[in-house]
Amino acid sequence: MDKLSLDTLGRHLQSLRLARGLSLSQLAAAAGIAKSNLSRLEAGNGNPTLDTIWRIAVQLEVPFSQLVEPVSAPVEEEGIQVRLIDRGGDTPQVDVYWMSCAPHILRVAETHTPGAQESVMVISGELEAGLEGETRLLGPGESHTFPADQPHLYRTGETWATLLVTIVYAAQGDVL
Amino acid sequence: MDKLSLDTLGRHLQSLRLARGLSLSQLAAAAGIAKSNLSRLEAGNGNPTLDTIWRIAVQLEVPFSQLVEPVSAPVEEEGIQVRLIDRGGDTPQVDVYWMSCAPHILRVAETHTPGAQESVMVISGELEAGLEGETRLLGPGESHTFPADQPHLYRTGETWATLLVTIVYAAQGDVL
DNA sequence: TTTGCTCGTTCGATATATGGAACGCTTTAT
C-alpha cells in the first residue's frame, strides 16, 4: 500500500485528535486500543486493522473514510467552476450542478424561466446566496431555496465554497 | 468491532466483485493478495488490514468508504447505483451521492453516525423516501429531509428514479 | 529538592492477518 496514505492517515489522526483536545493516552483508552498502537499509527508507520480504524473513528466521531482519504483540495481555478451532474426529464425539468467558488467572488445570476426554483446546498466552506437583499449565509450542510426568475447572487468570503445547485424549472411542490 | 460491520463488508465485497464479473481468484490476483484472504473476508470473518482494504478498493474502483459504509451499498437488491459526487471537510462533514434506482426496489438503509441528517432530492422519476412509517412520495424537484440515524427507506414504484442524497454528519444549524 | 502524575515512545511477548499449498468440486476440452 502507498506509504503516502499511511502518512496522511497518521496526520489526520493526530490533527483530529488534537482538535478534540484529547491526549494520545486518552484516545487510546477510550477506543480500547493500546497507546503503543496509536502512537505508531500517528507516526505513519503501521498498517492498522479495520477493527482498529473503526474504534478510532467512532471515538473521533468521524465517518471513517475521513481518516484515510485525502482532503479534497479546491481546484486551483479562478472564479467559479461549474459541472453538470445530472439533468432530469420533463415535468418538471430538474438540473443539478456541482459548483466550486473561489474566495471573494460575487456572481449575480441571470434570470431563468419564469416559475423556476433554485436550491443551493453548501458542501464545504461558506457562501452567501439568495435573492438580492434577501441573501442567507450558509455553512456546510445548510441549504437555501429561492425563485430563480429574479436576480439572485452568490458571494464567498475568505474561504472556498463547494456547493450543489438544483434548478427546478416548473414551479411545483415543496422544495428543500 | 461490530461483527455486523464485518458481515456487511463481506457482502459488499462479494456483490461489488460479482457486479464486475470477477472471480474471487481473479480479484485476489489483481489486488495482489492471497485468495484465501479474500475468501475469508467475503465470508464475514477476518479483520482486514488497511493495506488489504486499500488494494481491493483500488481494484474494484470504488472510493473505499463504499466498502464499509452503508449508504453506498448496492447490496441485496441490485438495481441501485450509487456514485459519490463530493465530500466536504470537517464541521460538519457533508457527503453527496448521486443515486439511481430501478423500478420496484425497496432499500432499507442502515443507520449512520448519530445526529446525521439525510436529504433526498429527486431529479427524475418518483420515489418514496423517509423514516419508516413516515415516508413521503417525491417527484422531480421535490426533496425530503430526515434523521439518518434511524432506519429509513427508499422505495420506487413503476418508474426509475434518479436522486441526490446529501448526508450531513454533524447535527447543526438549519437543514430544514 | 522530592514525590507523584501524565505524557508519548520503545521494547518483548502474544495474538492474528496474511500467504501459499493443499483440497474437493464443477466445467470445458480432448
Added chain:
DNA sequence: ATAAAGCGTTCCATATATCGAACGAGCAAA
C-alpha cells in the same frame, strides 16, 4: 470416458499488528 483448467474453501507456517510493561521527559504540588 479422461484430462485439464478454474473455481472457492480449508489447512498450516510465517509475517506482523496488537498488547502490556517499562522507559525517560515534562510538569505541578508538596
